[in-house]
Amino acid sequence: MANTTKSTDAGFLDRFFEVTKRGSTIWTEVRGGLVIFMTMVYIVILNPIIIAFNQDAAGNFIGGAAPQPQAVAAATALTAGVMTLIFALVARLPFALAAGLGINSFLAVTIVKGVTWPEAMGLVVIDGIIIVILAATGLRTMIFNAVPPALKTAITVGIGLFIAFIGFVDGGLIRRNADDANTPVPVNWGVGANHMLGYPTLVFILTIVAIAVMMALRVRGAILFGLIGGTILAIILEATLHIGGKFGPDGKFVTPFGWDTTIPQWPTKIVELPNLSTIGQVDLLGAFGRIGIMAGIMLVFTLVFSNFFDAMGTMTGLSKQAGLADAKGNFPRLTSALIVEGAGAIAGGVTSTSSNTVYIESASGIAGGARTGLATTITGLLFVVAAFFTPLTSVVPIEVGAAALVIVGALMMSQVVDIDWKDWTISFPAFLAIVIMPFSYSIANGIGVGFVSFVIVRAFAGKAKEIHPLLWIVAAGFLLYFLMPVLQAALGLKF
Numbered sequence: 001m002a003n004t005t006k007s008t009d010a011g012f013l014d015r016f017f018e019v020t021k022r023g024s025t026i027w028t029e030v031r032g033g034l035v036i037f038m039t040m041v042y043i044v045i046l047n048p049i050i051i052a053f054n055q056d057a058a059g060n061f062i063g064g065a066a067p068q069p070q071a072v073a074a075a076t077a078l079t080a081g082v083m084t085l086i087f088a089l090v091a092r093l094p095f096a097l098a099a100g101l102g103i104n105s106f107l108a109v110t111i112v113k114g115v116t117w118p119e120a121m122g123l124v125v126i127d128g129i130i131i132v133i134l135a136a137t138g139l140r141t142m143i144f145n146a147v148p149p150a151l152k153t154a155i156t157v158g159i160g161l162f163i164a165f166i167g168f169v170d171g172g173l174i175r176r177n178a179d180d181a182n183t184p185v186p187v188n189w190g191v192g193a194n195h196m197l198g199y200p201t202l203v204f205i206l207t208i209v210a211i212a213v214m215m216a217l218r219v220r221g222a223i224l225f226g227l228i229g230g231t232i233l234a235i236i237l238e239a240t241l242h243i244g245g246k247f248g249p250d251g252k253f254v255t256p257f258g259w260d261t262t263i264p265q266w267p268t269k270i271v272e273l274p275n276l277s278t279i280g281q282v283d284l285l286g287a288f289g290r291i292g293i294m295a296g297i298m299l300v301f302t303l304v305f306s307n308f309f310d311a312m313g314t315m316t317g318l319s320k321q322a323g324l325a326d327a328k329g330n331f332p333r334l335t336s337a338l339i340v341e342g343a344g345a346i347a348g349g350v351t352s353t354s355s356n357t358v359y360i361e362s363a364s365g366i367a368g369g370a371r372t373g374l375a376t377t378i379t380g381l382l383f384v385v386a387a388f389f390t391p392l393t394s395v396v397p398i399e400v401g402a403a404a405l406v407i408v409g410a411l412m413m414s415q416v417v418d419i420d421w422k423d424w425t426i427s428f429p430a431f432l433a434i435v436i437m438p439f440s441y442s443i444a445n446g447i448g449v450g451f452v453s454f455v456i457v458r459a460f461a462g463k464a465k466e467i468h469p470l471l472w473i474v475a476a477g478f479l480l481y482f483l484m485p486v487l488q489a490a491l492g493l494k495f
Helices: 002-017 026-040 042-051 069-090 103-109 117-137 139-146 149-171 199-216 222-241 286-291 293-321 334-350 360-367 373-395 398-418 424-440 443-466 469-491
Strands: 097-099 174-176 187-189 356-358
Touching: 002 026, 002 373, 026 042, 026 222, 026 360, 026 373, 042 069, 042 097, 042 103, 042 222, 042 373, 042 398, 069 097, 069 334, 069 356, 069 373, 097 334, 103 117, 103 149, 103 293, 117 139, 117 286, 117 293, 117 334, 139 293, 139 334, 139 469, 149 174, 149 199, 149 293, 149 398, 149 424, 149 443, 199 222, 199 398, 222 398, 286 293, 293 334, 293 356, 293 360, 293 443, 293 469, 334 356, 360 373, 424 443, 443 469
Parallel strands: none
Antiparallel strands: 097 356, 174 187
16 A cells, blocks of 8 residues: 555656656756755855955944844744745746845945845845746846847856855955055955964865865765865864954954854754744835935846846756757746746845845756756755755855855856857957956946946947847936936936
8 A cells, every 4th residue: 555655646746747758767866956955055154254244344234233143043044945946846946046246245235235134125026026027028038138148158157256256255265455546456366465364264265275176086975065164174273273253252353364254163952943033024115215216226137137137037048968958948837937936036135144046056856867847846946955954054154155156257268269250240248248347346236337338339339230129228327326325416306
């Protein structure tokens, strides 16, 4: 009787997820789901660190009251688990969702300089609502097809450089010059006479090397293992050398050699009920009252655009890798997948964890044979379980998490080969989009400059008819965004 039940369950799973039809097996899917989780779970550790980036020298959270790291970690794991499960059951594809790298950096580094964190999360919820509407009406696919592939790729590459730059800064390898007011180079290599100083920076470098070597050896879960190894090394160094923090208890600067934000010490407990205090901490319209309607609209536009193309590009690439895409790049249950992915932004905003989106790390499970939503059902369940182990996240110093950012940046940079660098009307706008992001420390600036320059260069090159009408609208919107301070000053306008 037991064997019959087991067989019946397996048969239902096979039919529901089309396991055999897609050339897979139940065990292959289970194993693929575990691999995807192992390559993605680092986000539970990394997301609280990224969100903590927007602190001043005294450790004060720039965007208002700081979300507790363990609460962010628990909500990150739970949101990723729930959204991945929904995606697995509705779209039935081997794509997992979690808080999106790039979007969370943009929120933590850029947006919260002008609004509080709940207000920023309100913008993320609005972003998600717009994306769901675009997906449900079919406009998302139409807009995606209107943007040149080179600009889509440039945005991904630029975000990768932006993330890597943040990693190098927070790892201590790149630091601000003491005389940056009198030099054209605002940053330098290490500290003091161009030397890298301090054990935290050494841990950062060794963690990067360890992850890079493991990835070269094709070790599953290399980023996670690197984070674990780097954290263990940091704990040992702190326990034996008593390095201490860069800032004292009073928030005043103490030494350039200490840990930046988190002193690595083993927690008193490992398992606890998830702290879900961040859920519901959202101010849907507060940002518009604080920074103005036009500025708020442009921030939402930037979030929608970044989320929009990152997710579409990722899903297209994953579906091709899995052999599920047709000649036009479409894959099974496309509309359902786009709607659920958009709902991930809403869920991320409501839980204060940043927009949740499809992860390229899903490719690790696909490479192992995963072809269906059964794999990501396993991934989603494991993320839910991970929400109960969040005390471990408070151990990880920012120098270790920063190493993962550099690695992720390198992975995103790899797409640069897809740009046609021989066509100046394509390569120059792509180049500007890529370099402006890290140089101006703004993803929005990079996207805007890329679009505006693309329209201008192509138009003057006699290719105006080849520019989609939607691109003219997008470029005009960004141009208005860039000119906003000038208009406000010259005309006394308030938005």
